[in-house]
Amino acid sequence: MQSLSSSFYQRSTKQIAKDLLGKILVRKYKGKEYRARIVETEAYLGIKDKACHSFGDKRTPRTLSMYLEGGHAYVYLIYGMYHCLNVVTRSTKYPEAVLIRAAEPLIGFKDSGKKLLAGPGKLCREMKITKAQDGRYLSSKELMITDDGFKVKNSQIISCPRIGVDYAGKDKDLSLRFYIKDHPSVSCYFRK
DNA sequence: AGTGAGATGGCCT
DNA sequence: GGCCATCTCACTA
Numbered sequence: 001m002q003s004l005s006s007s008f009y010q011r012s013t014k015q016i017a018k019d020l021l022g023k024i025l026v027r028k029y030k031g032k033e034y035r036a037r038i039v040e041t042e043a044y045l046g047i048k049d050k051a052c053h054s055f056g057d058k059r060t061p062r063t064l065s066m067y068l069e070g071g072h073a074y075v076y077l078i079y080g081m082y083h084c085l086n087v088v089t090r091s092t093k094y095p096e097a098v099l100i101r102a103a104e105p106l107i108g109f110k111d112s113g114k115k116l117l118a119g120p121g122k123l124c125r126e127m128k129i130t131k132a133q134d135g136r137y138l139s140s141k142e143l144m145i146t147d148d149g150f151k152v153k154n155s156q157i158i159s160c161p162r163i164g165v166d167y168a169g170k171d172k173d174l175s176l177r178f179y180i181k182d183h184p185s186v187s188c189y190f191r192k
Numbered sequence: 193a194g195t196g197a198g199a200t201g202g203c204c205t
Numbered sequence: 206g207g208c209c210a211t212c213t214c215a216c217t218a
Contacts, residue, residue, distance in 0.1 A: 042210070051210070062203065080200030082211050099210060121211045164210050 001026070003144040009070030013089040013096040017043040018178050020087065022152040025103055026144050029128040036103035036117055036127065037150065040179035040186045042162045044086070046096040051168035054095035065135040066095035073143060075124070075134040082121030085129050087138065087145070101163075101177070104185040114184040156181045163187070 004023070009016065020038050027034040044052040046066075053063045053076070065074045066088055074086040074097050086097040103117040109126065117123040124130070129143070138144050159175045166172055179186045 044210075053210080058204095060203070076210085077202060078209060079211050080202075080209090084210060086210090101210085119211070125212095162210070167209085 001140070001146050003139055003146055004071070006069075006071050009087070009089050010091065011089075013043045013045055013094075013098060014176065016087070016089050017041040017098045017176070018157055020098060020100070020145070021157060021178060021180055022150045024106070024146045024148055024150075025100065025127070026140075026146055027108075027127045027129065028142050032108055034108035034127050035106040036109075036123075037106055037185075038100055038103050038145075039183045040100075040102035040118075040177070042099040042101055042178070043176040044097050044099060045174075045176070046094050049096075049168075049174075050171040051162060051165035051174075052096070057095075059095075063095065066097050067092055068135060071138050073133050073136050073138055075129060075131055077131060078121070083124035083130050084120040085124055085133075102179070102185055102187045104183070118185050119187040152180055 020041050023038050025036050025038055046052055046054055047057045049055055054066050062076055065072055068088050069092055070089045072088040074088050075083055078084055085100045089096045099120060101120050103123055105112045105116050117126055133143050158179055158181050160177050161173050161175060162177045
């Protein structure tokens with residue numbers, strides 16, 4: 001099982017967000033392996049995107065890993081108790097990333113309910129992803145993304161505005177959230 | 193089914 | 206001191 005090539009992460013962030021749908025997130029933790037199929041993502045477009053943590057080229061301890069080469073993980077703590085997993089995209093010049101919002105549980109979970117990983121906080125909680133993974137490269141060691149040949153047609157990809165970014169002015173309306181149409185594991189269906 | 197509040201901590205001004 | 210790329214539970218009706 002091969003992790004995605006580094007060239008996969010050197011394309012446009014929006015394209016990567018769409019292409020990550022259907023890919024498999026693999027997590028190894030304490031001798032156990034978890035696998036889940038990504039069904040929902042959001043693109044964050046760097047220094048010109050008001051919703052992005054690196055807006056205005058803001059380099060802080062938190063955002064530093066977004067300035068890594070594409071293919072690294074950016075994990076941060078939100079609301080004091082939840083972690084969110086992002087995939088860093090493009091080169092070190094562009095601090096952009098894709099938020100992994102939801103996935104379908106495949107292997108390794110006690111409870112394999114379709115909504116178990118439906119939301120970025122739940123996904124990290126259930127897959128034991130924390131700041132320990134922040135800045136790590138997505139290789140096969142502890143966390144990686146792989147392709148099992150599962151195809152998602154363009155017509156099955158729905159786009160809409162991102163969730164929870166009302167503070168971002170005009171950028172809150174950008175259609176940068178992507179999910180697989182009618183999939184039972186997306187975080188919520190009702191959003192224009 | 194829809195709304196509202198609380199939990200809880202690091203980061204930024 | 207105030208804000209969050211969230212989630213769950215408790216309440217309305």
